Amino acid sequence: MDKIVFRDKTIVLGVSGGIAAYKAADLADKLVQEEATVKVVMSQNATKFVDPLEFQSVTNQTVLTDLFDGDFKDQIYHVSLSEEADITVIAPATANIIAKAACGIADDALSTVILAARSKIVMVPAMNNHMWLNEATQHNLAVLKSRGIEIIEPEVGRLACGEENAVGRFPKTETVMDYLGLALARTQDLAGKTLLVTAGGTREPIDPVRYIGNRSSGKMGYAVAKAAVMRGAQVILVSGVTNLSPPYGAKFVSVETAEQMLRAVIENLEQADTVVMAAAVADFKPSRKSLEKIKKERMPKSVELELNPDILQAIADRKTNQIIIGFAAESQDMVVNATRKLKKKNLDLIVANDIAKPGVGFASDLNTAVLIDKKGQIGDIKTYKKTSLAEEILDWLGTYSSFK
Numbered sequence: 001m002d003k004i005v006f007r008d009k010t011i012v013l014g015v016s017g018g019i020a021a022y023k024a025a026d027l028a029d030k031l032v033q034e035e036a037t038v039k040v041v042m043s044q045n046a047t048k049f050v051d052p053l054e055f056q057s058v059t060n061q062t063v064l065t066d067l068f069d070g071d072f073k074d075q076i077y078h079v080s081l082s083e084e085a086d087i088t089v090i091a092p093a094t095a096n097i098i099a100k101a102a103c104g105i106a107d108d109a110l111s112t113v114i115l116a117a118r119s120k121i122v123m124v125p126a127m128n129n130h131m132w133l134n135e136a137t138q139h140n141l142a143v144l145k146s147r148g149i150e151i152i153e154p155e156v157g158r159l160a161c162g163e164e165n166a167v168g169r170f171p172k173t174e175t176v177m178d179y180l181g182l183a184l185a186r187t188q189d190l191a192g193k194t195l196l197v198t199a200g201g202t203r204e205p206i207d208p209v210r211y212i213g214n215r216s217s218g219k220m221g222y223a224v225a226k227a228a229v230m231r232g233a234q235v236i237l238v239s240g241v242t243n244l245s246p247p248y249g250a251k252f253v254s255v256e257t258a259e260q261m262l263r264a265v266i267e268n269l270e271q272a273d274t275v276v277m278a279a280a281v282a283d284f285k286p287s288r289k290s291l292e293k294i295k296k297e298r299m300p301k302s303v304e305l306e307l308n309p310d311i312l313q314a315i316a317d318r319k320t321n322q323i324i325i326g327f328a329a330e331s332q333d334m335v336v337n338a339t340r341k342l343k344k345k346n347l348d349l350i351v352a353n354d355i356a357k358p359g360v361g362f363a364s365d366l367n368t369a370v371l372i373d374k375k376g377q378i379g380d381i382k383t384y385k386k387t388s389l390a391e392e393i394l395d396w397l398g399t400y401s402s403f404k
């Protein structure tokens, strides 16, 4: 079953007048792609940065900019919005709207919607660093937090006003999405659990610029990590190099080689009650790493290889009492080979993936897979979205750990 957290949810998106208003259009677009209904309310100043029509075309909903607009006045729209909203998110939130909300001022459509809101409110401030650090703003934020309004802290970086390395940037859309997903998550069945998840491929250096790697994108492991955070778990994500942003709320440990991954896993093992080994660990590495870049003229005829440590095997050999979940990348006899790995590495569950099938597996959003535990194969081999497969794995974990 596909359990997309935003599906059928109504998100009221309040946009106030800051330069980051255009980033709210991207946020609206991504939420709609995740099948949420997004209803946008804009302050007058926000309409100077982004045309309401842009939000309208992205969300397929009329945009509220004026309480006395002919389209809305008969419906007391701001009140009906407050009833429909599963969550209200103010992005970007300027210092001005933060101050108004803290004082309970309702003098336009956006501030009225905030005052009338009955759902959880999440604010995503973005502004000049001096405005952010101003005592008045910090005081207003403290007031809002004391009333249960959640604030996603702005990021440090280059600001629109030209300041470098200053606090006030609107976060990445993905960060906001992760936060909202977490806030909307229906089930917290993994609360109290700590998952150690590995993801991505390892890189084994030949010299300072070249390496032996593999085609893993990290999507599967990141999907497990993200879903686990949303279901209430503490997550430690040990990741090889990927293009993905770490999920909001996870502890993130970045590694490059299999040796480094092994070390990071062992260091964090004790805190975890479950290990999900989704990383594509390179089985072998060059026996020697050249400290200098190898010149063309001195090209070696061959690269001598040696075995890398098997991280799962190392955990199994320690005979810890964690629940251990492994993956098996198979191009033939998927179930037989994966079952053999399950036994050999003493796993509780193995997720067998078909890597021979075109269009699925490495770098794709899809995986053709089947879960196998100590009792045998669970269900049929199916093609899943990686996000759905992650939920299946966690469903299994939820049931299994309650019997263990």
Ligand code: CTP
Pocket (backbone or CB within 6 Å): 258, 277, 278, 279, 280, 281, 282, 283, 308, 309, 310, 311, 312, 313, 325, 326, 327, 328, 329, 330, 341
């Ligand atoms: N794995 C590991 N350390 C390695 C290699 C693999 O921890 N050096 C883990 C993977 O993360 C995965 C599981 O072992 O969870 C199975 O990986 P896979 O590549 O399918 O199998 P291998 O054990 O490497 O066996 P083979 O390459 O012979 O199929």
